[in-house]
Amino acid sequence: MNYRYNVSCSETITDNWTPTAIDCYHLGCICSKCYLYKIYFAPQGTKCRMKDSVIELVRKLGIPQEGRKENA
Secondary structure, three states: OOOOOOOOOOOOOOOOOOHHHHHHHHOOOOHHHOHHHHHHHOOOOOOOOHHHHHHHHHHHHOOOOOOOOOOO
């Protein structure tokens, strides 16, 4: 896979799985399926950076575990 991502993600964003990051992961990081993207990013023409954070979370912490509180 030749995908290059921004390694300068905020450390606080990539320390724990948040509910929003988990939702993004389960959507396959496809912005067109995301309600937050449709509300906040699409109308303004800006780019969502959650995919970068999700990739870094998977790299650092592995995939989110079902049935476990991720922010604890």
